[in-house]
Amino acid sequence: MNKEKRGEILRRLRDANPHxxxxxxxxxxxxxxIAVLLSAQATDVSVNKATAKLYPVANTPEALLALGVDGVKDYIRTIGLFNSKAENIIKTCRILLDKHQGQVPENREALEALPGVGRKTANVVLNTAFGWPTIAVDTHIFRVCNRTGFAPGKNVDTVEEKLLKVVPAEFKIDCHHWLILHGRYTCIARKPRCGSCLIEDLCEFGDKVYA
Structure with a gap:
C-alpha cells in the first residue's frame, strides 16, 4: 500500500472519529x-463491569494492596485468568509504592518491569495516559493491518515497527484507537462488514464481503 492511500485511510478515520x-x-x-492488565484475553465490556465495582472501593495502589490477592479476586472473578491477574495487580501495587512513590511511571522500561505488563500494555498506558505517539498492536490491529495491506507483518512486533515508520506524525497519537475500533466493529474477524466500511475502496483485501 502506498503513502497516499495510507494517508487517505487515516484522514477518513479521523474525520469519522476526531477524538x-x-x-x-x-x-x-x-x-x-489496572484496566489494561485486566483486559488481556478479556473484553473491555467485562473489564468495565468489574472495575465499576472495584474502583469505588479501591482505585489506588495502597487501597488495592489493602484488599490483598483474595480481596481483588472477589471483584474480578468474571474475567479470564483472574487468579494470575489478581496476583500481578498486588505485585504491581507493591512495586509502584516501593519504587515510584505510588505513581504510574511515564517510562517504558519501568512499566515493562511491572508484573503482567508487556510491550502492548506499556504502549497503551504511554499513549492513552501520557500522550505518547506509541501504537499498541493487538489482535484487532494485527488483523486490520494485514487484511487491508496497511502495514502487513508476520507478528505484532513487525506490524508495530512498520506502523511507526509509515504513519505520519500527525496521526500517530490516535492511530492505535482508530485501528482497534475499526477492527472491533467493522473489519471483524470472521465476516468483515465490507459493505459498510468507510475505507472499503482503499482496502487491498481481495475477498470483500457484502452480505
Whole structure:
C-alpha cells in the first residue's frame, strides 16, 4: 500500500472519529494501568463491569494492596485468568509504592518491569495516559493491518515497527484507537462488514464481503 492511500485511510478515520480513546473506563493513569492488565484475553465490556465495582472501593495502589490477592479476586472473578491477574495487580501495587512513590511511571522500561505488563500494555498506558505517539498492536490491529495491506507483518512486533515508520506524525497519537475500533466493529474477524466500511475502496483485501 502506498503513502497516499495510507494517508487517505487515516484522514477518513479521523474525520469519522476526531477524538478517539480507549473503551476502558478510567480516570487516572493507575486506573488505566489496572484496566489494561485486566483486559488481556478479556473484553473491555467485562473489564468495565468489574472495575465499576472495584474502583469505588479501591482505585489506588495502597487501597488495592489493602484488599490483598483474595480481596481483588472477589471483584474480578468474571474475567479470564483472574487468579494470575489478581496476583500481578498486588505485585504491581507493591512495586509502584516501593519504587515510584505510588505513581504510574511515564517510562517504558519501568512499566515493562511491572508484573503482567508487556510491550502492548506499556504502549497503551504511554499513549492513552501520557500522550505518547506509541501504537499498541493487538489482535484487532494485527488483523486490520494485514487484511487491508496497511502495514502487513508476520507478528505484532513487525506490524508495530512498520506502523511507526509509515504513519505520519500527525496521526500517530490516535492511530492505535482508530485501528482497534475499526477492527472491533467493522473489519471483524470472521465476516468483515465490507459493505459498510468507510475505507472499503482503499482496502487491498481481495475477498470483500457484502452480505
Amino acid at each position: 478517539p480513546t480507549t473503551e476502558l473506563r478510567f480516570e487516572t493513569p493507575f486506573e488505566l494501568l
